[in-house]
Amino acid sequence: MSTSTQPNPALLLAGKKLNNDWQVIDLIPKNPDGTGGNFSHSYNVENLITGERAFLKALDFSKAFKDVDPVPLINKLTGLFQFEQDVLERCRDKRLSRIINLIDSGMVPAEEGTIIPVPYLILELAAxxxxxxxxxxxxxxxxxxxxxxxxxxxxxxxxxxxxxxxxxxxxxxxxxxxxxxxxxxxxxxxxxxxxxxxxxxxxxxxxxxxxxxxxxxxxxxxxxxxxxxxxxxxxxxxxxxxxxxxxxxxxxxxxxxxxxxxxxxxxxxxxxxxxxxxxxxxxxxxxxxxxxxxxxxxxxxxxxxxxxxxxxxxxxxxxxxxxxxxxxxxxxxxxxxxxxxxxxxxxxxxxxxx
Missing domain, CATH: 1.10.510.10 (Transferase(Phosphotransferase) domain 1)
Incomplete structure (x- = not known):
């Protein structure tokens, strides 16, 4: 199936249960006046055991797959996402109290009929x-x-x-x-x-x-x-x-x-x-x-x-x-x-x- 005809999995996380008992609640609409975020989407999530609410950042590969030469862009996005995760993990491990806290991370694997996985970060909830x-x-x-x-x-x-x-x-x-x-x-x-x-x-x-x-x-x-x-x-x-x-x-x-x-x-x-x-x-x-x-x-x-x-x-x-x-x-x-x-x-x- 062509990726151009597939639904975008990064927009379909609502309702999914993730690792470590996290449940995706709903997609947070993008601010039309905002900048950035062309390759990611945001969700509200909740931990089913502790009741903790948090914020999920999902990496969106869909535009990269539509590129004439998708591999370099996919590699770049993956590297940038991993770098941000690594820096946040460093801040968490050093207990930097005034930096937003990384709570968890993972990946929603590509579902049957699709080829696009969705890496994600779960961050401390901000208003x-x-x-x-x-x-x-x-x-x-x-x-x-x-x-x-x-x-x-x-x-x-x-x-x-x-x-x-x-x-x-x-x-x-x-x-x-x-x-x-x-x-x-x-x-x-x-x-x-x-x-x-x-x-x-x-x-x-x-x-x-x-x-x-x-x-x-x-x-x-x-x-x-x-x-x-x-x-x-x-x-x-x-x-x-x-x-x-x-x-x-x-x-x-x-x-x-x-x-x-x-x-x-x-x-x-x-x-x-x-x-x-x-x-x-x-x-x-x-x-x-x-x-x-x-x-x-x-x-x-x-x-x-x-x-x-x-x-x-x-x-x-x-x-x-x-x-x-x-x-x-x-x-x-x-x-x-x-x-x-x-x-x-x-x-x-x-x-x-x-």
Missing amino acids: GDIYQQLDFSKISHAVNLRILHSVSVALFQLHNNGIAHQDVKPSNVLVVENKPHKLGDLGRADLRGETTPYGLMAFAGDLSYAAPEVHYKAVSSDWVFKRIASDAYQLGSMIVFLYTQLNMTAIMKMHIAPEHNWTNWTQTYREVLPYLYVALEQSVEFFKEFVDDKELAEKLGDLLFQLCDPDPNKRGHPKTITGKNKTISLERYNTIFDRILKDYEMKTLGLKFN
Whole structure:
């Protein structure tokens, strides 16, 4: 039977019983405005013994089988899926608390009359991502600071285990019931000292969230100043998004003169840096206008100057980037976001009692 006439098994998992007593409940409709997911589908699942609810990601080979030369694409999809599983298993084994947890994995074999199996991952259930879940018409400083603290901790946990996320954006920050926010989608990650699917790319994530050096094709060959610097920039960009619904790259582009824009610039990155620093300063001032608490705006603005520094060699906390063992580490930001949150909550409580 031709694969073009076969039903797509990745869309027919509802009702199936999987290994380890998992039951597939229903297919989760795709978000028409979402990006990615062309080769996977999502389901709600439940464990028949424990009653635990979870999320299933099913790999869809159907489009690959319809390709003129399907074997290379099938091999690529299999490799990417296995890589994501391996990274998630590493995070689970290291007990990284702010990374979405991999619960189980397996494969639904090809059924009689078909030739397409369905590999799957079962992940900790999330209510959705912050882009879906937040009400941006009612900004909550406390919620935003909790999100920033969680993302900072998640990135530090990854970096501490030689993993760079590479795709930190609102759709990958997940809301988990009765738990801190968690980072998901590690399919674009890179591992220090190891061969990975995207390891040779200057940047593997969503280009609209990429740091300036990526757009100017001036990425460092040093893993820390290439990968950790990129994650640090995206953490800073998350600050901006939570208040403006724009990312830092988009805002900086608004403040870069056309002749200095990466689409037109033909000279070195070092020569364009002075103009980028001006754009950063203007971008931070633009951001502050969206924060109705002046003291908080100043604190977050200071962090933006550090995390979104156009020069990756200067990006990060001053005490680590200029220290004896010059490096980029987000560890201090875990404490900083936590302290800012507690200070804000104490100030709010104080206002209530006055």
